[in-house]
Amino acid sequence: MIKPTDGKIGSREFFGLVLILILIKTTGSTPMYLFKLGQNATWMMPFFFLLVIIFPFFLLYKVLNGNKDKHLIEIIYSLLGKWAGFLLISFIFLYSFSSLVLASRSTVDIVGTLFYPITPKIMIYLFLMLASFFVAKRGLEAIGRTTWLFYPALNLFLLFALVLAFPILHVDFLFPILGPGLPSLITSSIKHSATYGELFLLAFLYPFIRSNKDFRNSSFLGILFVTVQFSVILAVFVMAFDYPSIKNIAYPFQQLTRIIEVNAVLANYDSIFLAVWVVASVIRFAILLYITTLIFAYMIRLEEFEPLLLPFSGLIVMLGIIPENPIVVMNFFNTVVIESGWMIINSFPVLLWATWKWKERGAY
């Protein structure tokens, strides 16, 4: 029997998506903001993020599992009604869309400032979004399969970077082990738990995942892997650069790839990491574009959302190019989107679950 392709993705593809979508944040400006709060204990923050989001995510999973034949937006509409549902979805859409615009702009900034100083930003932006659009246009299957094909290579390069960084690491930079102190660490972790917000966005793909088991295993295992890797990467950053200076390094990952070397001759391989990172970024923006367009289209109750991918890509470039400099983008993203996003992503699953249970009880 030939399995006709059903447009769905399996557990491996979804697992890869969870990892790429969240781990890639370590390569942007997110670590700098986290280091400002967590100081040299920042490497613990991912575990706190995990603790914060795992409960709402579990509730969300319960809701999804209980309404298997519907996608999340339908569920929201049917549980919360037309107006409240619309309000909630538009908040989620705003979160997703703004993080897409800002993150893509941030990527363009990194590429532009560090690697292509004389290329116009708009060219890089167009190029990046065009590539993401093409990948997204091929459908979720293409995104998932591409993710899984590149996943081993991406991990290998990450490992390679961390191993090569070994000679410059100082374990004593990790101390004092609790950094600013546990209470302050926990509060700032809660406030920045939207760092894991993409996991909730991926839940919108629930109907496109082959089985409930695939979704459950990949998302929970994925977030566990993410937490460990995220933490290791942050620890490597602090061990490489030390605390007070790391909070002034805008792009620690690129900085790290710039200083690692095999020996004096085989040095300066940051461009290779650039290439690998661009692959991951294209996948990241493809899936974000896909989800954002999906949320928007279902929000206004369109059946087909694929024709909207191109206008959305164009819109993202147009909006993303507006901020004057990277600092504005970084600040806006890390203070406004992340620090207000955590409320949305952590509260809406609870709200949905409560309404669902309440309605269910009312039905009997």
Added chain:
Amino acid sequence: MGNRCEFYKNLNENVEFLNRVFSAPLNTDFKVRYVYLTSIKCDVAIFYLSGMVNFESLETTIIRPLIDKKAVSGKDSLSEVVQKEVLVNKDVRKIDCLDDVKIEILRGNTVIILDKETSGLSITTTGFEHRGVEKPQSENVLKGPMESFVESGFINRSLIRKQIHNEHLITESLTVGVKKSAVVSMMYINGIVSQELVEKVKERINEINVDCLQGVSILEQHIEERPYSLLPSILYTERPDRAAAFLQEGHIVLIMDNSPACLVVPVTVWSFFHTAEDYYQRWAFGNFIRCVRLLAIFVALLVPSLYIAITNFHVEMIPADLVLSIAATRERVPFPSIVEVIIMEMAFELLREAGIRIPSAIGPTIGIVGALILGQAAVEANIISPILVIVVAITGLASFAIPDISFSFFVRLLRFIFLFFGATMGLFGIAACLTVLIAYCSTAKSFEVPFFAPISPHYRSSKDTIIRPPLWKMWLRPFYVSRENIKRKTRPEGNSSQ
């Protein structure tokens, strides 16, 4: 010429009709011979196209028995008597339609029509000239069988049957096109192949609407999906052992006359990159050559663009001494490096095309022209820099290491696209382009089978993809092909060292 199905009662009218169909006096190859059958006292006309039949077989197995037979005992119709008692040592088929006579004659069979009979008999006497079985031209191996297909469908099928002794190996003959003169033999192993796939291939072949189909390479273009895409979706192989191996995994093999190769459907990217030798060599050696070939694909695809990207955008990557020496050699070259690369790549493609078309007697000249003029003289004339000769040479070498010709073209053409992105956006462009390419390929399908199966989408499989496990561990058939008889054998216990 008119179409007519029913036979005329009178033999002469039948002869006249066929003469008209084949423009007889004009067409000297169309032969009609008359024989009088003493045994049943009846006139017989024998039709064939000279050049398509084996004369010796015609004489000894048709004409001689017809004349020599003295008496018959049967009481059936005359045609059946002749079929059962006279022409006993040949494959004889009764024809009831006059139009079919035409088709049978065109296929190289001999048709006999008896007087006062409204049916004819077709006797297999096809005797085309063809080469003997020779060594493969493009899929050579060091270890393993050296036979390759020839331009005869009959011999090709026998070469496959020689490898597979299986009662379920089925050959279906499908006629193609309006005139039904071309025959495609579809071979598969019943019970292993998926029936849906068989139906799908049949459907595609039936949809072909042409007058004549010259061979499998033309057939390939008729049945493939994505005719405008660079990505091939059908495997063309000239090795019977490979065809047999594919059959045993549940693929379908298509064979035609006039083609020294067969088509295999469906295929995945791995089939384009595997060779027969990977399996004949021992585990480690087979995997080693596979890795070399995988490297070759990436080298052929990316090296020129990487050279451009690194020298133009990421100079810091090259060790300082090397940068200085490259810069020194480029000092007197007036062109930007992208122009140099394009000049050299075009020259190499020219050389390659000329090498195929050149008459073999002056073949060695191409080596001299290529090596001396392109390699040395161009460098000395300061048209290109020496490092570029290395780049282009290694790319060319790598592209020859890609075993499949379609896939090789795919890589060769994509190289120019990568060159464009490498020249405009450096490594960023190459990486973005590569991602898009992989995304495109991952959704491409060959007869519903995803191009990167079984890795992505992941299926349980024998893991015979980039590297292969030892042969005794490959006990699963590919899932994407068949759900029937998934296992080749039971799971091996322990290991092979016992």
